[in-house]
Amino acid sequence: MITEIPIQCSPEEAVDRVFLLDFISKQVVSNDGMVDFRWKRRSIDARAKHIKIQGILQVAIGENIPSTIREFIFIPAVKNTKIVHIIGAGPAGLFAALRCLELGLKPIIFERGKDVRERRRDLAKLNKEGIVNPESNYCFGEGGAGTYSDGKLYTRSKKRGDVDKVLELLVHFGASNEILVDAHPHVGTNKLPQIITAIREKIQEKGGEIHFETKLTDLRKNGRLITDIQLNNTEWISVDNLILATGHSARDIFELLHRNGVKIEAKPFALGVRIEHTQVLIDKIQYHGRLHDEYVPPANYSLVAQIDGKGVYSFCMCPGGIIAPCSTSQEEVVTNGWSPSKRNNPYANSGIVVSVEPKDFPNSEDPFVCLNFQKEIEKKCWDLAGKSQKIPAQRLTDFINKIKSTSFPRSSYQPGIESVEMDHVFPKFISTRLRSAFIDFGKKMPGFLTDDAVIHAPESRTSSPICIPRVPEKLHHVQCINLFPSAEGAGYAGGIVSAAIDGMKCVEAIHSAVPKD
């Protein structure tokens, strides 16, 4: 018999097998003797002074605990298997390829960047020398922005699709089983590259193809069909179905579509700063004076305020993390954050961003209106911080008091920081809301508003500033019936899990439209 028992206990008890078996024995009577169990769901409740772990134990009496993941069967692609061309090997592209192989279609992926190993060298150059390779960076290359991301997998909303399947596939390809249990699953930047490599090897083993350093540079249309695509400005190949999973940083893709008369639209996004505190401070605030240890993880936070009709909120909070240089070309700077699986860096960083909408600008009908604003801020930060990969920074309290900072605590941002007043970086509609929100956050989390917190600019690649419109359910572009704009770059996902789900959904839409033999 399999049964489920809700439980609330201390963090120490939650890892104590003797305690848990004793707890179970008080809830269930077993004549079969053999009782086994595992955590099915687990979360931390740190609202009260004494931190609790709450969740559900799955208990097996007289039988074995069932497997946590379903069986995945990938069908080998043979000579006459129908082909789906996929642009981009991020989470959307890779999971689309896996779904192709489940449905008996052959995926061929073209990826502008390099494989994970080669890509690592370009990241080292970016961090140490401030040199950006526009084809191989934190956003471009095998695994897309997901590979060297933080790997938080917080999307639990079932309305997006089969979240469990994405998590189970990640476990199938090497992630820890714990991601199926924790309310806030986290893989960590150090573990993601192996998982991505294992996914690629499976795709290749089953007859799918992945071509690195191969960029989509143009396309040809005939009526409502994309007939051919151009690769690396030279070779043309014909396509039947094309999934465009190029992410939110492929600005050349938006230009390419627009140039070819494929409709794109401006889309709201969010922009602001990345704030860094010490992890010790965030632990003390969130855990009522306690520090993280072997029983409780480094603390996180999630903040939101409504200021003058706009949302201001924390984004991609990374406990024990690092602020990373995420620009995709030289004359711009961009921040984001990541952390290793142990979250053992002494810093806690998070984006704090203000919603930006097309109607904030006079030319709101221009599809590039939000993208141009994003570009402008990233370039301005590059200019103001000395035209390198250094970024503008200001102590939080100096920002509140409108003073230029004269000194800083250590920052985790490797290329370096430069003292710049954020009021010189952002237009008023951003900076005044950020200021008010920080004051509000200081009240919600006493201690957050401190001299030792530093804000870094810009946090600008939160989501795509452009949407590539598609037909609901059928998921093809509103004009081109064999073009499937997918995931984050097209405006249909925000994060690894939702991007993976959207990639798979596009394949399902193609499969259901393909005449069956």
Ligand SMILES: Cc1cc2nc3c(=O)[nH]c(=O)nc-3n(C[C@H](O)[C@H](O)[C@H](O)COP(=O)(O)OP(=O)(O)OC[C@H]3O[C@@H](n4cnc5c(N)ncnc54)[C@H](O)[C@@H]3O)c2cc1C
């Ligand atoms: C530092 C960092 C930390 C992050 N942390 C998290 C996190 O903790 N949790 C989370 O859920 N998300 C996180 N994200 C965001 C997450 O990585 C993205 O939401 C996700 O990767 C989007 O997936 P995608 O497949 O839509 O696009 P992407 O991952 O952006 O992949 C697009 C791919 O397309 C390729 N491409 C672009 N143009 C072309 C072209 N013309 N030809 C061929 N290929 C092309 C790119 O090289 C890229 O590999 C983070 C991102 C970064 C950068």
